[in-house]
Amino acid sequence: MSRDVRNSEEAPEENDALQLEGGEEEEEEKSSSGHRRYLTRSGAERMHKELLRLLNEERPKVTAEVSAAAAQGDRSENAEYIYGKKRLREIDRRIRFLQKRLDTATIVTPSEQPDPSRVYFGATVTLEDEDEARVTYQIVGSDEIDTAGGRISVESPIAKALLRKKVGDTVEVHRPRGEIEYTLVQIRYL
Structure with a gap:
């Protein structure tokens, strides 16, 4: 099933990464953690x-x-x-x-993203840490995770921190090994 999905910047809920065209909220079955x-x-x-x-x-x-x-x-x-x-x-x-x-x-379909200047579901992002080391991730659903292949869950700490950010924004990510700061270098929708 395919749906035309758009993002919204107007008072988004914490867990929402997408909205239907016209701002109408989706009524989807949610996962056990409450996310679509x-x-x-x-x-x-x-x-x-x-x-x-x-x-x-x-x-x-x-x-x-x-x-x-x-x-x-x-x-x-x-x-x-x-x-x-x-x-x-x-x-x-x-x-x-x-x-x-x-x-x-x-x-x-990430390539159909209406606002490619911000990070939303499906984005492939390049990040730079405090030591100027770069890493690239694609933000995907929990059923698609492959950290070795650079695909991270939209529910991960990094993805949550990056949602709705623009190139040049800096985010602080709380992870089990401690906090780390990333600068968003590039956003692509493939």
Whole structure:
């Protein structure tokens, strides 16, 4: 599901990173932490590919293995059958999870951001710390996190501090290792 989403600077709620065109608040299923679920277009495509792979490749393969193991006789002591059934439950659980996430998430295309001069969901930001070391992150949904790949959650301390900031702004980030100050060097929407 794709929606035209816009950002608002007018008295935003702490947790809101996006609003619908016309300022109308979205009524979305919220995560356990109270935040809306957003996915970037590329994140949704990765989840959709995984869903298709599980449905079209993994599940049929495991189902065939379970059927073959069941044909061998006594199922109570058949390790292949027991393991296969367990694996099938795991696959079905992951399929349900992916379907629910894709059905309830708001898909955002970062390149269509109406105000690219500020940091919002989907932004790729370059930051410079006090020692002039630079780091680049993309702000994504909690289902897309990959810190090694430079994707951080919109709910992370860094992302929360950066939302609605402009190039040149300095933010103080409270993190477990202590506070650090970053200067926003670049904002891109890919």
